[in-house]
Amino acid sequence: MGENSHIDEMLNQLHSNDLKYRQQAIDALSTHNVFEIASASLNELLIASVDSDDGMRASVAAALGKKADRGAVAVLTQRLTLDEAPKVRLRAARALGEINDPVALPALEVAFLRGDKDLSSEAALAIRRIGNADAANILINALSHANAFIRRSAAMQVGNLGDLTVIPTLEEALQDKEASVSIAA
Numbered sequence: 001m002g003e004n005s006h007i008d009e010m011l012n013q014l015h016s017n018d019l020k021y022r023q024q025a026i027d028a029l030s031t032h033n034v035f036e037i038a039s040a041s042l043n044e045l046l047i048a049s050v051d052s053d054d055g056m057r058a059s060v061a062a063a064l065g066k067k068a069d070r071g072a073v074a075v076l077t078q079r080l081t082l083d084e085a086p087k088v089r090l091r092a093a094r095a096l097g098e099i100n101d102p103v104a105l106p107a108l109e110v111a112f113l114r115g116d117k118d119l120s121s122e123a124a125l126a127i128r129r130i131g132n133a134d135a136a137n138i139l140i141n142a143l144s145h146a147n148a149f150i151r152r153s154a155a156m157q158v159g160n161l162g163d164l165t166v167i168p169t170l171e172e173a174l175q176d177k178e179a180s181v182s183i184a185a
Helices: 002-013 019-031 041-048 054-067 070-082 086-099 102-113 117-130 133-142 148-159 164-173 179-184
Strands: none
Touching (some): 019 054, 054 070, 054 086, 070 086, 070 102, 086 102, 086 117, 102 133, 102 148, 117 148, 133 148, 133 164, 148 179, 164 179
8 A cells, every 4th residue: 555655646736836846756656667567647747748848748758658558649749740849759759669660660650761860770679669660660761861871870770680581682781981880780
């Protein structure tokens, strides 16, 4: 009973008017690994994902990733594609990679090809973590993108797929005119 009342207290703090208490609740829920116990926590986190504070939204995205519940994919893809705060989009991409649901691939592909270095890197990593044939195709197709940074990120992640059939593709990337791409391949 003591553990559940502590969890209930943290969930109630998510609704506090005080940002400090909301942030403490997210930190406690995500660092103490109590998500398996609190079945209601997903709904509470989904509600908190639209908080007015971008730091709070970023923390919620990270917590949803740690929870690794596919029920959070729609909210995280929304944060990835629509949130104005770069740190929220970055945390959402990371969380989607942790959840590992192919449903997120279209949003991750858009984020990857957007060209923002940090977000592109994180989205490419998330795509590779999903690792199915569609994910591999996104990364392989990005090897011919006009942006060298995207080609470099793609080469790094294609090389980490663990699929021997991509070796000829990586051999082609070794010939890229941009040194950072050929080195990554």
